[in-house]
Amino acid sequence: MSEHHESHAPEGHDDALEGHIVSPVVYIIIFIALLIGTAATIGASYLDLHEWNPIIAIAIAVTKATLVVLFFMHVKYSPKLTKLTVGAGLFTFLVLIFMTLSDYISRAWGRW
Amino acid sequence: MSSATIVSLPDQSTARIPKTNFITKENGLLSWLLTGDHKRIAILYLISITFFFAIGGSLAGLIRLELLTPQSDLMATDTYNKVFTMHGVIMIFLFLVPSVPATLGNFLIPIMIGAKDLALPKVNLLSWYLYIAGGTLVLYTMMTGGVDTGWTFTTPLSTHYVNTNVLSTGLAIFIAGFSSIFTGLNFIVTIHKMRAPGMTWFRLPLFVWSNYAASILMVLGTPVLAIAIVLVALERTVGIGVFDPTKGGDPLLFQHLFWFYSHPAVYIMILPGMGVISEVISTFSRKRVFGYTAVAFSSVAIAVFGFFVWEHHMFIMGVSNYSTLVFSLLTMLVAVPSAIKIFNWSFTLYKGSITFETPMLYAFGFMGLFTIGGLTGVFLAATGTDIHLTETYFIVAHFHFVMVGGMLMAFLSGIHFWWPKMTGRMYPEKISQLAAVVTFIGFNLTFFPQFILGELGMPRRYASYPEEFQILNVFSTAGATVLGVGYLLPILYLTWSLKYGEIAGSNPWQATGLEWQIQSPPLTENFAEIPIVDHDAYDYEWLEKMELAKKQQEVSSVG
Amino acid sequence: MSDSSTLVQADHAHEHPPYQRHHFETMQQQVDATGFAMWLFLLTEIMFFGGMFTAYLIYRNWYYPAFVAASHQLNIFWGSLNTLILISSSFTMAMGVWSAQMRKQGTLVLCLVLTFILGLGFLGIKTIEYKEKFEKHHVPGAHYSLNSFLNPDSDKEAKDAGDKPLPLDMARHTEIYFSLYFAMTGMHALHMIIGICLLGYMIFRARQGAYTTGHVSFVEYFGLYWHFVDIVWIFLFPLLYLISRHQ
Numbered sequence: 001m002s003e004h005h006e007s008h009a010p011e012g013h014d015d016a017l018e019g020h021i022v023s024p025v026v027y028i029i030i031f032i033a034l035l036i037g038t039a040a041t042i043g044a045s046y047l048d049l050h051e052w053n054p055i056i057a058i059a060i061a062v063t064k065a066t067l068v069v070l071f072f073m074h075v076k077y078s079p080k081l082t083k084l085t086v087g088a089g090l091f092t093f094l095v096l097i098f099m100t101l102s103d104y105i106s107r108a109w110g111r112w
Numbered sequence: 113m114s115s116a117t118i119v120s121l122p123d124q125s126t127a128r129i130p131k132t133n134f135i136t137k138e139n140g141l142l143s144w145l146l147t148g149d150h151k152r153i154a155i156l157y158l159i160s161i162t163f164f165f166a167i168g169g170s171l172a173g174l175i176r177l178e179l180l181t182p183q184s185d186l187m188a189t190d191t192y193n194k195v196f197t198m199h200g201v202i203m204i205f206l207f208l209v210p211s212v213p214a215t216l217g218n219f220l221i222p223i224m225i226g227a228k229d230l231a232l233p234k235v236n237l238l239s240w241y242l243y244i245a246g247g248t249l250v251l252y253t254m255m256t257g258g259v260d261t262g263w264t265f266t267t268p269l270s271t272h273y274v275n276t277n278v279l280s281t282g283l284a285i286f287i288a289g290f291s292s293i294f295t296g297l298n299f300i301v302t303i304h305k306m307r308a309p310g311m312t313w314f315r316l317p318l319f320v321w322s323n324y325a326a327s328i329l330m331v332l333g334t335p336v337l338a339i340a341i342v343l344v345a346l347e348r349t350v351g352i353g354v355f356d357p358t359k360g361g362d363p364l365l366f367q368h369l370f371w372f373y374s375h376p377a378v379y380i381m382i383l384p385g386m387g388v389i390s391e392v393i394s395t396f397s398r399k400r401v402f403g404y405t406a407v408a409f410s411s412v413a414i415a416v417f418g419f420f421v422w423e424h425h426m427f428i429m430g431v432s433n434y435s436t437l438v439f440s441l442l443t444m445l446v447a448v449p450s451a452i453k454i455f456n457w458s459f460t461l462y463k464g465s466i467t468f469e470t471p472m473l474y475a476f477g478f479m480g481l482f483t484i485g486g487l488t489g490v491f492l493a494a495t496g497t498d499i500h501l502t503e504t505y506f507i508v509a510h511f512h513f514v515m516v517g518g519m520l521m522a523f524l525s526g527i528h529f530w531w532p533k534m535t536g537r538m539y540p541e542k543i544s545q546l547a548a549v550v551t552f553i554g555f556n557l558t559f560f561p562q563f564i565l566g567e568l569g570m571p572r573r574y575a576s577y578p579e580e581f582q583i584l585n586v587f588s589t590a591g592a593t594v595l596g597v598g599y600l601l602p603i604l605y606l607t608w609s610l611k612y613g614e615i616a617g618s619n620p621w622q623a624t625g626l627e628w629q630i631q632s633p634p635l636t637e638n639f640a641e642i643p644i645v646d647h648d649a650y651d652y653e654w655l656e657k658m659e660l661a662k663k664q665q666e667v668s669s670v671g
Numbered sequence: 672m673s674d675s676s677t678l679v680q681a682d683h684a685h686e687h688p689p690y691q692r693h694h695f696e697t698m699q700q701q702v703d704a705t706g707f708a709m710w711l712f713l714l715t716e717i718m719f720f721g722g723m724f725t726a727y728l729i730y731r732n733w734y735y736p737a738f739v740a741a742s743h744q745l746n747i748f749w750g751s752l753n754t755l756i757l758i759s760s761s762f763t764m765a766m767g768v769w770s771a772q773m774r775k776q777g778t779l780v781l782c783l784v785l786t787f788i789l790g791l792g793f794l795g796i797k798t799i800e801y802k803e804k805f806e807k808h809h810v811p812g813a814h815y816s817l818n819s820f821l822n823p824d825s826d827k828e829a830k831d832a833g834d835k836p837l838p839l840d841m842a843r844h845t846e847i848y849f850s851l852y853f854a855m856t857g858m859h860a861l862h863m864i865i866g867i868c869l870l871g872y873m874i875f876r877a878r879q880g881a882y883t884t885g886h887v888s889f890v891e892y893f894g895l896y897w898h899f900v901d902i903v904w905i906f907l908f909p910l911l912y913l914i915s916r917h918q
Contacts, residue, residue, distance in 0.1 A: 021769065021772045021773070022765075022769065023769075024766060024769055027762060027765045027766060027769065028762075030762075030765075031758065031759075031762040034758045034761075034762075035755070035758065038751070038754050038755065038758065038908075041908070041909050041913060042747070042751055042913065042916075044913075045909070045913035045914075045915065045916040045917065046916045046917050047917060048917040048918075053915060053917075054914075057909040057910075057913055058909070060909070061905050061906050061908075061909050061910075064905045065902045065905050065906065068761065068898050068901060068902050068905070069898075069902070071765075072761055072762075072764075072765045072894070072898045072901075073894070073895055073898045073899075081304065081707060082706075082707070082710055085707070085710045085711065085714060086710070088328075088332070088714065089332075089713070089714040089717040089718070090717075092332045092419060092714075092717075092718060092721075093717050093718065093721045093724075095419050095420065096336065096372055096419075096718070096721050096722070096725055097721070097724065097725050097728060099419075099420060099422075099423075100365075100368045100372075100725050100729070101725075101728065101729070102432075102434075102435040102438060103364075103368070103423060103431045103432050103435040104432075104729050104732070105432075106432040106433075106434035106435050107431070107432040109432065109433075109434060227694070228693070228694040229694035231704040231705070231708065232704075232705070232708055233692075233694065235708075293715055297708055297711045297712060297715075298708075300707075300711055301704050301705075301707050301708045301711065302704075304704075304707060305700060305703050305704040305707060306700070306704065331711055331714055331715055332714060332715070332718055333718070334715070335715040335716070335717075335718040335719035335721075335722075336718050336719070336721065336722045338719060339719050339720075339721075339722035339723060340722060342854075342858075343722070343723075343726070343854065346850075346854060350811060350812045351811065351812050351813065352811045352812075352846075352847075352850035352853075352854065353811060353846050353847050353850055354726055354730075354847060354850050354851065354854075359843065359844075359846055359847065360730075360733070360734060360840075360843065360844040360846075360847055361730075361847060362729070365725075365726055365729060368725075369722050369725070369726075372722075637693075637694075642696065
């Protein structure tokens with residue numbers, strides 16, 4: 001439980017049992033960052049950036065999601081197993097999407 | 113201990129079943145229906161899956177009877193469609209998927225890792241109730257007219273062209289799917305967090321490893337099936353058009369989502385069976401499993417590869433040639449970890465002190481039949497032969513070799529192997545050996561002709577066929593009769609043995625797993641005291657030392 | 672770990688806290704196991720939504736003009752407001768977990784009530800949006816109407832966005848967009864409804880002081896669920912509302 005050393009648990013509270021205690025200041029910073037991200041993604045959709053539009057939209061969404069996962073969901077302070085679990089979910093999700101797309105993308109190439 | 117066998121039963125004149133055990137702890141129906149004890153839930157599962165196996169098996173009997181003659185004379189063709197669909201749905205979702213994990217896995221995993229229970233006992237019970245709810249819905253479907261889409265629910269057939277009970281079957285599978293998710297989730301958490309002190313990952317019995325791998329597939333794959341079914345239901349009721357080509361949807365997308373689960377699902381079905389075989393082969397050869405680490409990792413490798421191969425079910429459905437190439441190659445790669453297992457089991461047998469108890473006979477059956485089933489899978493992975501063989505009886509024979517010849521053999525092997533632990537009594541050895549042999553013969557007679565039929569081009573899923581195929585179909589139906597006897601026998605003599613079987617004692621097989629070091633049947637909390645593990649799995653020298661120490665203690669205490 | 676567990680035992684002055692289940696050796700083991708189980712459950716949720724995201728990606732690439740035109744029918748004001756509401760509710764939920772950890776019962780109840788209200792607000796706005804779709808016959812099925820896409824001038828939203836009429840067979844594919852829109856937001860809303868029911872129960876229990884005695888697991892795991900639902904929306908919002916607002 002070495003990850004828990006930096007916590008700001010009040011005296012007599014066991015932080016390992018009650019999860020890592022993140023200070024409200026961090027929550028407020030993340031909240032503001034999420035608001036900025038939302039504004040940015042709305043703004044970006046009104047600009048004509050051609051093929052960059054969806055890429056930027058996804059990039060902002062991924063950033064926002066990462067912030068939520070790391071701080072609101074405490075993954076940054078969690079044991080490796082939790083991080084691995086999140087990674088496994090992401091990996092399988094990407095396998096589903098990209099292996100399926102491998103069919104759809106190459107269908108247009110026709111037969112050989 | 114006689115030289116011919118390793119069965120070491122206690123002195124039968126004085127032997128008793130321990131007074132306190134998980135069966136006698138509490139009485140009454142409610143104490144079973146509201147239990148949190150993983151062993152009791154395993155028994156509940158065992159009874160319910162046997163019930164559904166009997167139904168699915170009877171349907172299989174009807175199918176074979178219909179195929180005895182080339183014409184469709186026993187039942188109308190649409191009835192035949194319903195019969196084989198219900199056979200598939202029941203056998204896959206209500207028997208094969210929960211078979212080993214929910215019964216043997218539930219019973220043994222906590223004991224094997226030295227825990228008092230699964231991590232989430234209430235979730236475990238919930239998963240049984242979900243299973244029962246799903247099963248009841250399937251029975252309801254059967255009684256109100258059945259469903260005739262095949263167990264694959266292929267769109268647009270299931271969404272536009274049939275007017276049978278697709279919705280209630282879909283709901284049943286959705287619910288049963290959550291039952292399997294919760295079982296898998298529970299196993300993963302338990303194996304990670306509940307191991308006894310000293311029980312490191314590489315001291316776990318291989319049964320635990322393979323169930324762990326299967327659980328990963330259950331947790332990650334099943335939700336995709338759930339959403340595919342939800343979309344089919346919406347397509348059928350509202351007409352959302354996602355799978356409807358007339359509205360621009362792609363019916364193949366359903367198959368992508370469906371097989372993303374349903375291909376890993378065959379590994380969910382076979383992996384726990386492989387775990388059983390590892391335990392049985394090691395015990396009856398009196399040797400540590402050869403290449404323990406390789407066998408452990410091959411389970412995980414099968415689970416990981418399992419997510420990359422699903423498109424081989426769709427090679428002739430109009431997917432792109434280029435992705436076919438990739439998926440064909442990846443499919444062949446799955447043969448590697450499967451072969452690693454077969455080779456390692458064979459090497460375990462080499463120079464072992466082999467005895468031929470019933471579980472071992474079933475395990476031999478598994479090794480032979482699974483190898484044939486697996487190798488024919490490579491034929492189907494190769495795109496050229498696949499075009500000829502797919503949707504013929506070759507496919508039917510292939511997956512029955514893997515699922516029935518493989519998984520069902522493993523299940524029966526495991527049931528016999530752990531029967532003394534679960535009930536405290538031995539099954540009758542001679543008749544069960546006969547049953548194992550009858551099953552093996554019946555199985556080959558049933559399904560081997562189907563390889564030839566498929567190669568000759570007899571398509572699957574039809575009630576009638578050209579006359580030249582009749583001879584082989586007669587063989588197959590005759591074999592199914594023998595197979596039926598082979599399955600009926602264990603149900604009868606295992607029930608008999610509950611009352612009349614010899615008392616087994618705690619370790620009749622002289623096996624090394626933690627489950628054999630406690631009383632049979634076990635206490636509700638499994639261990640009087642949580643064990644501290646200081647030896648590897650399958651360490652027969654450790655066992656000998658322990659036995660010796662025990663004997664000396666007895667002698668000195670008597671003296 | 673050994674330090675903290677001795678601390679706990681000293682703190683609670685008896686070996687097994689009342690909320691420790693008998694089959695766990697230590698409270699630490701129970702917390703580890705149940706927390707891990709919650710994460711595994713969220714994994715299944717990722718894959719559940721994953722199927723719909725895959726479908727979305729394929730059809731968006733196939734029928735891009737239809738998706739653009741159809742997305743212009745969504746109200747950006749309501750969408751943005753809902754994003755704001757959901758992010759705020761995530762924030763109040765995170766603060767709720769913090770107050771439970773700090774054993775501040777009053778703040779915890781306040782945070783949960785705020786989350787509850789924000790969640791209801793989200794669903795209320797969603798209802799307004801769904802109602803609009805019903806009135807304009809944009810709900811997939813027998814009564815689906817192509818009017819907004821064939822004659823954009825007759826439609827307020829399409830006119831404002833400056834849409835040009837779509838050819839008939841492309842216009843028909845807007846139905847797929849709305850199918851996915853309803854399937855995805857509907858499934859998301861279902862998760863919200865489940866969450867709000869649980870929140871109601873938790874407010875009731877929190878007022879009795881159930882979560883401020885050192886056992887915060889339930890609040891924490893519910894927080895994970897709620898943040899996950901938020902993350903789904905973080906992706907749904909740009910994918911459904913903001914496909915291309917500049918065209």
